[in-house]
Amino acid sequence: MNVQYTKNNSKVISIFETTLRLIKDHGFHGTAMSKIAQEADVAIGTIYHYFPSKDDLIVSLFQYCGDTLNEAIFGSLDDKLTYKDTFFHIWKGFVKFYREHVEMFSFFEQFYSSPYYKVNSYETNESISGQSNILKFLTTGINKGELKDTNVEALACVFFGTAVSAIKGVKHNKLKSNESIEDVVNIIWDGVKNK
Amino acid sequence: MNVQYTKNNSKVISIFETTLRLIKDHGFHGTAMSKIAQEADVAIGTIYHYFPSKDDLIVSLFQYCGDTLNEAIFGSLDDKLTYKDTFFHIWKGFVKFYREHVEMFSFFEQFYSSPYYKVNSYETNESISGQSNILKFLTTGINKGELKDTNVEALACVFFGTAVSAIKGVKHNKLKSNESIEDVVNIIWDGVKNK
Amino acid sequence: MNVQYTKNNSKVISIFETTLRLIKDHGFHGTAMSKIAQEADVAIGTIYHYFPSKDDLIVSLFQYCGDTLNEAIFGSLDDKLTYKDTFFHIWKGFVKFYREHVEMFSFFEQFYSSPYYKVNSYETNESISGQSNILKFLTTGINKGELKDTNVEALACVFFGTAVSAIKGVKHNKLKSNESIEDVVNIIWDGVKNK
Amino acid sequence: MNVQYTKNNSKVISIFETTLRLIKDHGFHGTAMSKIAQEADVAIGTIYHYFPSKDDLIVSLFQYCGDTLNEAIFGSLDDKLTYKDTFFHIWKGFVKFYREHVEMFSFFEQFYSSPYYKVNSYETNESISGQSNILKFLTTGINKGELKDTNVEALACVFFGTAVSAIKGVKHNKLKSNESIEDVVNIIWDGVKNK
DNA sequence: CATGAATGAGGATTCATTCAT
DNA sequence: GATGAATGAATCCTCATTCAT
Numbered sequence A, B, C, D: 001m002n003v004q005y006t007k008n009n010s011k012v013i014s015i016f017e018t019t020l021r022l023i024k025d026h027g028f029h030g031t032a033m034s035k036i037a038q039e040a041d042v043a044i045g046t047i048y049h050y051f052p053s054k055d056d057l058i059v060s061l062f063q064y065c066g067d068t069l070n071e072a073i074f075g076s077l078d079d080k081l082t083y084k085d086t087f088f089h090i091w092k093g094f095v096k097f098y099r100e101h102v103e104m105f106s107f108f109e110q111f112y113s114s115p116y117y118k119v120n121s122y123e124t125n126e127s128i129s130g131q132s133n134i135l136k137f138l139t140t141g142i143n144k145g146e147l148k149d150t151n152v153e154a155l156a157c158v159f160f161g162t163a164v165s166a167i168k169g170v171k172h173n174k175l176k177s178n179e180s181i182e183d184v185v186n187i188i189w190d191g192v193k194n195k
Numbered sequence E: 001c002a003t004g005a006a007t008g009a010g011g012a013t014t015c016a017t018t019c020a021t
Numbered sequence F: 001g002a003t004g005a006a007t008g009a010a011t012c013c014t015c016a017t018t019c020a021t
Helices: A010-026 A033-040 A044-050 A054-074 A083-100 A102-112 A122-128 A131-143 A152-171 A178-192 B003-008 B010-026 B033-040 B044-050 B054-074 B083-100 B102-112 B122-128 B131-143 B152-171 B178-192 C003-008 C010-026 C033-040 C044-050 C054-074 C083-100 C102-112 C122-128 C131-143 C152-171 C178-192 D010-026 D033-040 D044-050 D054-074 D083-100 D102-112 D122-128 D131-143 D152-171 D178-192
Strands: none
Touching: A010 A033, A010 A044, A010 A054, A010 A102, A033 A044, A054 A083, A054 A102, A054 A131, A083 A102, A083 A131, A083 A152, A083 A178, A102 A152, A131 A152, A152 A178, A152 B152, A152 B178, A178 B152, A178 B178, B010 B033, B010 B044, B010 B054, B010 B102, B033 B044, B054 B083, B054 B102, B054 B131, B083 B102, B083 B131, B083 B152, B083 B178, B102 B152, B131 B152, B152 B178, C010 C033, C010 C044, C010 C054, C010 C102, C033 C044, C054 C083, C054 C102, C054 C131, C083 C102, C083 C131, C083 C152, C083 C178, C102 C152, C131 C152, C152 C178, C152 D152, C152 D178, C178 D152, C178 D178, D010 D033, D010 D044, D010 D054, D010 D102, D033 D044, D054 D083, D054 D102, D054 D131, D083 D102, D083 D131, D083 D152, D083 D178, D102 D152, D131 D152, D152 D178
């Protein structure tokens, strides 16, 4: 199914959101198609009208979440900020987004650690979940001399790794305050910055 | 099931290892009990003789993996190393362990992002997967003035987040060399160290 | 499942009748859902479409049998008969019904002596299996001075006990003729009648 | 297994009593051999040492219960009582016995309405559960002119039917007092007595 | 487009029974 | 005699998917 559909079709949106919610609570395989239909208040046949299979629904949902994420983080960048401020803005935007969209975080987590991930090619996923945008941003940082002159992938590893870990920390109540989160960005900025 | 059992019972070990391998390739729910039995070369009933249910098997497996991990990482610490060297040793030990036990990494990933995680209490999991040991180590670092005087949880977040991310990077072929991994530790050490 | 369904759905009827037959021959637990599906010529899933579980099927079947029984016995009462004649009519109707619906008798016998019975409340069962109708009839008899002025429950005990016993007698070939059955009613009528 | 064993073997007795209790609460098929072993505090192998199969255990248990019943009711008859008094004594003995041995009543109920019953021949059962003794007693009554000159089977039907029904009545709390039970015997005596 | 009854392969679990110690 | 680990056939139930209306 083309994701464009999404924006104009309330049934599809309802299916997406319901699926997201159910997956968060019961996992992929604890979420039956019939349950989705029931909770989204559509007929099972309707889901199959839009999505050829459950796998297809999951993958489309992955697209849907990726779009939402990209929109939220890169849709609001301010050109006038310094590189450092942009770095902080993006990293915190990441964390903020997932704190506000727990189901999506949960979905991504499960998606990446499931066999679904293997089906789609790596590159595809990258662009979907905002990774390629960030890789570009980090490369720029190296070129401008703002970041250490190392392997971008190492920087990306630090960037994403800590972000994901921070979100989990919040989720499981280890990182309790916004302050703690601020601590984390400060630490990694000290790690990645040049000199 | 008592984990002690584990070490002296070849059938249980066989069940554990087989399950680990199957879960890595097919996910939790893609791994049928009958398949485990078949591949572990025991009868289905035998599995149920040791584990009341599939859930129970999974949770016991979690314990088993945690024990193995702890043994591997904290069983070989050298008292004479400097704090920094120990920091590098542990972080790299983490990454090394999972590179050598891909099935366990895969298992943990799925476990934490699944509903199973909710069953066990948070503290339990912490001690199992070596987290509490590392928290202690980081606290020591703060007290000795080796690490920044911030929230330990923030440091832990950086420590684990990057380690996990590095392992994934290796797994998905983004971080290709040992060098890249070295880059990551260097970056975070610069981030967490005092001054 | 709503029993109303029953009367207009040939699949449900087929499931009911098949189950009744199989239970008579092989008992509750000797009757596998798959067997029912097979013999009723529906898919297993279809049974589960109408009944959430085997237990639920059994309980619904209990309702179905109760309805059939009530209809048969109380659907054909003649107002003009004397009390005594009505007494004989009902008692014999009871016996006749079960002689003609052996599977239902067998089912009830098993149902009442099984743990299923405990699930439903006592009153419910009473009305289902025609007991409350008969209690009313006996009470009327006492008030009219046709029956002994004792505890209704004692009368009911005699009424049902002998009827059930007579049916079993026929079933196991002890009571061989209609005459013998007639003997039984005569005996109890002498026992319950006033003076 | 020969029932004689029974009287001198505490393990067998324990198995019997445990089985009886479990069957009362969970039914035949809700009572697993392993559960019996557990609760009777013997090994599964031990049960199979005494009884070749579960069926065999059930049938032996049937014998055991029958023996206990016969002993209780016919072991204490007083020759000097009148026929009527003996009639009352036996009928009430029946009811009393089962009130005091609910598990046995429950067991018999289930046994008779289950496929086990069909395995054993009719005559066998009769003698076991005290039926043949009572048939003799009723025949005597006819010959002496104490009872109506009808089919013995009809009398037996009334005798057993009401007794069983009375026990159930007590069990399910319909017949609340001893008085009510007395009412029942009085009613049937009026029904069966001569003239 | 939308519906939901019907399907049946597949999976978790139970439990009577065996047998080596 | 007694034990209990091991077995695997049999069972209940789930759920993705189809298709006639």
